[in-house]
Amino acid sequence: MALLNTDALLLFVPLVVLLPLAWWRRRALLLQLLLLPVFDFGWLFGDHLLPPPRPLAFTGPTVTAMTFNVLWSNQDYEGIAAAIRAADTDVVALQELRPEHLPALSAALAPDYPYSSTLEIDLYHTIGLLSRFPLDAVTPLTDPPFERAMLARVRVAGRPLAVVAAHLTPTNALDRGPAQAPQTIAERYARRHQQAEALVALAQRAADPLVVLCDCNLTPTSAAYVTLQAGLTDSFAEAGWGFGHTMLVPGLDLPAQRLDYIWHTPGLVAFEARVGSDSGSDHLPVVVTLAWP
């Protein structure tokens, strides 16, 4: 059921074939039956097809943020640096950095991002934070249930802001072989759910507004997403338009799932959110503009 919910959008792909066929064959009864999945699709995804509401007026400062899983095997660090510069955000979270590439990347981006911090987990899963503002009180969040996350504080026009860069556990069902796949899936869904609960707890404890820049490895139709929604607001759902898919289908370069998010606490409001362009990773970046209301 959890797997089915995760990829819920795929369940509606047959409509693309069946609706025209039933119409062409003039099968009124079949068309009436197909109204059930049509309405279910509208219920689940209708919001994505409508433009976001006009943002409320705000008077406070703004901050722009980006999250980008660069892909551990992506060696095009010049392209990655160019994509980050093009997005032109104040704060950037990166996932799946390789430690050996950090010096070159830091040097390339130092003029734009004088402040940075990285958390080396292993050869393929370093996470990093780049900032135009000084990063204070950088804290690794590596105790369970977290594996790859860090917290830092910045000040934007005098306002304190807590920033979390996170990479939640991927499913990778075949990591331990096909025979172990069901157990692997169950364990990783459970761990991701615990990580979502921990992020919500962190947000609820935060004295200052908080943003979570995350490759969350979950889709908006998964239970862990609902858990995150209990304490955080999904910026793209709030201010973006469309499905916002960030994960590319291998070989096709077709975005098919939304796995990357910028969440924020009620102390902020998102008034612009978009998916960035392809930079050699299997993920696309997410870029948002947030404001103090």
Add this chain to the structure above:
Amino acid sequence: MNSYEARIPRRAHTESRWLSFVTISYVAVIGVWLLLRLVSGDRLW
């Protein structure tokens, strides 16, 4: 009516039955999934 002409309506009939079978099966799957979501109370949407 030659044998070719006789096959046309039969083929159309077979296609129509397949379309009915596939559509009804698909709607049944969506219906069961919707029902499971509603009764499980997993708050997905």
